[in-house]
Amino acid sequence: MNFSLTEEQDIAVDSFARFLQAEIKPIVDQYRGEKIPKKAMQKALKLLLPYGMGNGLVAEKFGGYGFDEVTIGLLFEQLAMVSPDISVMILIQMEVGMLLANAPTQIRDSHLAPLLEGDLIGCIGISEPDVGSNISEIKTHAKQDGEDWLISGEKCWISNGHYSDFIVVVSKGENGAASGLALFVVDRDMGYTSANIEKMGLNGQSTAQVFFDQVRVPAERMIAPPGQGLKTMLTLLQGSRPLVGLMAVAVAQCALNESISYAQERKQFGKVIAANQLIQARIADMSIRIEASRLLLYKALDHVHRGLRSDLQAAQAKLFATEAAVEVTRHALAIHGGNGITLEFPVQDLYRIAPILTVTEGTAEMQKLIIGRILLGVAAF
Numbered sequence: 001m002n003f004s005l006t007e008e009q010d011i012a013v014d015s016f017a018r019f020l021q022a023e024i025k026p027i028v029d030q031y032r033g034e035k036i037p038k039k040a041m042q043k044a045l046k047l048l049l050p051y052g053m054g055n056g057l058v059a060e061k062f063g064g065y066g067f068d069e070v071t072i073g074l075l076f077e078q079l080a081m082v083s084p085d086i087s088v089m090i091l092i093q094m095e096v097g098m099l100l101a102n103a104p105t106q107i108r109d110s111h112l113a114p115l116l117e118g119d120l121i122g123c124i125g126i127s128e129p130d131v132g133s134n135i136s137e138i139k140t141h142a143k144q145d146g147e148d149w150l151i152s153g154e155k156c157w158i159s160n161g162h163y164s165d166f167i168v169v170v171s172k173g174e175n176g177a178a179s180g181l182a183l184f185v186v187d188r189d190m191g192y193t194s195a196n197i198e199k200m201g202l203n204g205q206s207t208a209q210v211f212f213d214q215v216r217v218p219a220e221r222m223i224a225p226p227g228q229g230l231k232t233m234l235t236l237l238q239g240s241r242p243l244v245g246l247m248a249v250a251v252a253q254c255a256l257n258e259s260i261s262y263a264q265e266r267k268q269f270g271k272v273i274a275a276n277q278l279i280q281a282r283i284a285d286m287s288i289r290i291e292a293s294r295l296l297l298y299k300a301l302d303h304v305h306r307g308l309r310s311d312l313q314a315a316q317a318k319l320f321a322t323e324a325a326v327e328v329t330r331h332a333l334a335i336h337g338g339n340g341i342t343l344e345f346p347v348q349d350l351y352r353i354a355p356i357l358t359v360t361e362g363t364a365e366m367q368k369l370i371i372g373r374i375l376l377g378v379a380a381f
């Protein structure tokens with residue numbers, strides 16, 4: 001076991017953290033409290049690409065940087081500390097890149113190459129108004145019409161949805177004997193539309209509904225045939241769930257940093273509140289949850305990197321880290337007293353982001369059920 005970073009990782013994290021303060025934080029500050037417009041989001045994306053954020057997970061032979069998952073995690077955690085919103089956009093770009101790297105050459109040329117250059121923003125459409133945890137019950141359907149497919153349905157909660165130039169959409173496909181979930185790459189100009197959803201947090205980026213009304217899609221846009229789409233998505237989630245967990249770590253770490261500074265300055269009863277044992281107990285609890293989350297998450301990413309089956313580790317780590325962030329941000333709010341609930345202090349923002357992370361890419365309950373299924377050998381869902 002080696003818990004140290006390599007020299008390269010140390011240097012990469014350090015220089016990336018400095019770059020984030022110099023180049024990305026000004027964009028974040030400019031749009032604080034607003035949705036970051038697509039142009040500014042794309043500017044951030046292009047600035048981040050030289051650090052592997054957006055292109056780092058795709059192998060070099062396909063035009064990416066081919067970084068290992070642990071290094072990506074280290075950099076991603078830094079980014080999420082500066083901007084959880086931009087980190088969502090980057091996470092989705094990386095996930096789309098992984099899907100397209102396994103697509104036919106034609107799609108790699110037309111979509112993966114510009115995605116990795118930051119010229120196209122992609123998104124992934126699985127969830128629907130009536131379909132969340134029960135992914136196999138997807139209603140959006142693709143019907144064959146001559147050489148083309150006609151896609152109809154509605155997707156919900158789609159990160160990057162309103163920014164997107166194209167979507168990788170999961171549809172129920174019917175194609176002679178084969179049926180089941182298929183994946184299609186659909187361009188916005190083929191006819192899908194989108195509308196943003198306002199949430200309790202993470203409103204700097206786009207979470208959107210996406211609508212398909214008989215959208216005509218050529219056959220070569222199918223990147224997983226009926227029956228293969230679900231497996232492809234579930235494999236992708238093994239690598240991406242730990243990154244959602246690292247967003248939770250970043251949120252929690254910011255809450256801890258804010259709480260330490262506040263406790264060292266705020267005076268009550270003639271002394272700084274940091275000198276109270278009950279405040280110290282909160283700080284200790286927060287720090288332990290964050291550190292334990294990190295260890296679980298980097299272990300999961302190491303599993304993914306080594307090509308091992310990682311669904312158990314990913315679910316354990318994502319569940320623990322996201323629930324830890326909810327607890328840590330609750331402590332942070334308490335340490336800040338009345339100031340904590342004012343918009344002037346950042347902890348209320350962090351407190352509103354943390355629960356969102358327990359839902360996205362599979363709820364806390366579903367992570368428990370995945371863990372239970374693997375350990376007990378019987379599915380309870």
Ligand SMILES: Cc1cc2nc3c(=O)[nH]c(=O)nc-3n(C[C@H](O)[C@H](O)[C@H](O)COP(=O)(O)OP(=O)(O)OC[C@H]3O[C@@H](n4cnc5c(N)ncnc54)[C@H](O)[C@@H]3O)c2cc1C
Nearest residue numbers: 124125126127131132133157158159360361362363365381
């Ligand atoms: C910010 C954000 C971004 C997202 N981005 C994307 C995206 O880019 N693409 C995409 O496709 N989706 C995205 N999602 C959707 C996300 O994956 C779903 O919200 C999630 O899977 C839960 O689905 P649901 O909201 O329909 O909840 P439901 O499945 O309806 O669940 C409701 C509640 O019931 C519980 N529950 C459900 N089934 C069981 C069971 N068998 N046993 C016990 N409890 C159960 C759940 O845990 C939850 O507490 C995003 C969501 C959010 C909030």
